[in-house]
Amino acid sequence: MKHREATINILAGAAILIAIALSVNAWTLWNERKLVLEETNKLQTELTRQIRFANEHSDYKTYQITLLEKQKKLEQQVEHNLNLNNILQRLQKQAQAQSIQLSSMQLEGKPMPLQHGLQLQTVKISAVGNFYSLLRWLRQVERDGCKVKELRLHSDMQAKEVLKMDISLEFYTEN
Numbered sequence: 001m002k003h004r005e006a007t008i009n010i011l012a013g014a015a016i017l018i019a020i021a022l023s024v025n026a027w028t029l030w031n032e033r034k035l036v037l038e039e040t041n042k043l044q045t046e047l048t049r050q051i052r053f054a055n056e057h058s059d060y061k062t063y064q065i066t067l068l069e070k071q072k073k074l075e076q077q078v079e080h081n082l083n084l085n086n087i088l089q090r091l092q093k094q095a096q097a098q099s100i101q102l103s104s105m106q107l108e109g110k111p112m113p114l115q116h117g118l119q120l121q122t123v124k125i126s127a128v129g130n131f132y133s134l135l136r137w138l139r140q141v142e143r144d145g146c147k148v149k150e151l152r153l154h155s156d157m158q159a160k161e162v163l164k165m166d167i168s169l170e171f172y173t174e175n
Contacts, residue, residue: 091169148167
């Protein structure tokens with residue numbers, strides 16, 4: 001009887017060891033499967049990217065044309081930004097020449113396309129100065145082609161000669 005119990009205990013222990021070994025193997029295989037799936041997904045993504053690239057560049061002439069169009073757009077954007085920057089700098093210099101302090105200058109929205117390659121751009125400006133200086137500066141700005149869209153004057157009771165002006169100007173730039 002004791003011999004049978006010992007045999008059963010040995011067989012039960014062996015069964016437990018086999019179960020543990022199979023569990024470790026199953027866990028190892030599960031981890032390997034996970035790694036293989038991740039690698040497969042990476043390779044699939046890379047293959048998709050390469051196929052898309054090949055499709056976009058299958059015709060070299062079309063590819064060159066696309067690159068030239070992108071380059072032309074970028075060059076036009078640079079020219080537009082330079083033109084816009086020059087206009088804003090001119091507004092600042094004219095204000096300084098009239099002893100006007102510009103508190104803020106900010107572009108409003110995107111330029112609105114017009115005919116003949118022109119765009120309409122709006123800039124919002126806050127300025128501080130005396131009445132006659134502000135008036136001279138506004139006349140000069142209008143002579144340079146800017147249009148006053150909105151104008152608000154604020155008086156400070158403590159500094160009687162100093163006015164604060166909030167103005168929206170519209171001007172044309174090349175597209």
